Structure formats: structure tokens, C-alpha cells
Amino acid sequence: MSVTPDRAADGANRRQFFLAGVVALGVSVTGFVASTLRFLVPNVLYEPPGRFTIGNPADFPPGSVTFLEDRRLFVFNTAEGFYGVSSVCTHLGCNVKRGGPGFQCPCHGSQFDDSGRVARGPAPTPLAWYALSLSARGELVVDVDRTVGPDFRLRV
Numbered sequence: 001m002s003v004t005p006d007r008a009a010d011g012a013n014r015r016q017f018f019l020a021g022v023v024a025l026g027v028s029v030t031g032f033v034a035s036t037l038r039f040l041v042p043n044v045l046y047e048p049p050g051r052f053t054i055g056n057p058a059d060f061p062p063g064s065v066t067f068l069e070d071r072r073l074f075v076f077n078t079a080e081g082f083y084g085v086s087s088v089c090t091h092l093g094c095n096v097k098r099g100g101p102g103f104q105c106p107c108h109g110s111q112f113d114d115s116g117r118v119a120r121g122p123a124p125t126p127l128a129w130y131a132l133s134l135s136a137r138g139e140l141v142v143d144v145d146r147t148v149g150p151d152f153r154l155r156v
């Protein structure tokens with residue numbers, strides 16, 4: 001039995017069509033499996049820990065105000081002790097600046113007094129004060145998950 005050229009060409013076309021179908025099916029199945037596996041991975045935003053050390057008390061000279069930009073935190077070392085005030089404006093989250101008495105927000109003009117209380121809006125609430133403590137190694141530890149009142153001082 002012999003195969004005529006037309007029938008051979010039809011067979012080749014069928015094989016190519018079948019192969020293209022297999023490739024398309026493989027791509028579809030791979031995409032489906034990949035999207036299913038991606039769905040199983042939780043979409044979590046990892047945040048930095050709420051407690052962190054900022055250095056030895058001696059790193060903060062007496063009477064100083066140190067701005068830790070990466071932590072968005074002012075650290076005060078006063079005669080009464082250490083305290084930490086958030087630099088995050090309670091309006092829309094800009095960094096407030098120290099200047100004159102208190103803090104000023106450059107974004108929309110909010111002003112806060114030395115204790116972080118709102119002196120002029122639109123900020124709705126005071127700046128946060130964070131708990132400070134000493135680690136076992138004598139380093140200053142800030143806990144941004146724990147707020148304290150403006151009378152808080154850490155004596156070292």
C-alpha cells in the first residue's frame with residue numbers, strides 16, 4: 001500500500017495540529033497550576049518588629065533630641081530621663097519636624113506642642129509616645145506596640 005503525497009501532507013498537518021493542541025493544553029495546565037499554587041501562598045506584608053534597640057544611653061548626649069529617620073522616632077534625653085515620640089503626623093502620616101516649641105508638620109500645617117498634643121489641626125490626635133526600657137545588656141529598647149503618656153520618663 002502506498003501513500004499519495006496529498007494524504008501524507010494531510011497526516012503531517014494533523015500531527016502539527018495535534019502537537020499545537022498538546023502544547024496549548026500544557027501551557028493552560030501550567031498556568032492553572034501556577035495560579036493555584038500562588039493562591040496557597042499567603043499574601044502577607046511582613047512588618048518590622050515592634051520592639052527594637054536603638055543603642056546605648058551614652059549614644060544620646062544629655063539634653064539632646066535625636067531623630068531616628070528609619071524608625072520615625074524622636075529620642076529625647078532630658079534631665080528627667082529618656083522618652084521617645086513618634087514623628088508620624090496623625091493626619092496623613094508625614095514626618096513632623098522639630099522647630100520652635102513642639103513639632104510642625106510640613107504637609108498640611110498641623111502643629112503639636114512639646115508633649116505632642118495637637119496645637120493646630122488638621123491632625124486629629126496627639127503624636128504617639130512609645131515605651132522605652134533597658135535591655136539586659138543595658139541598651140535602650142523602644143516598644144512601638146506600647147504607647148505611654150507624656151509624663152513617661154526612663155531613668156537610666
Ligand code: FES
Pocket residue numbers: 089090091092093094105106107108109110121122123
Ligand atoms: S500629614 Fe501632617 S498635617 Fe497632614
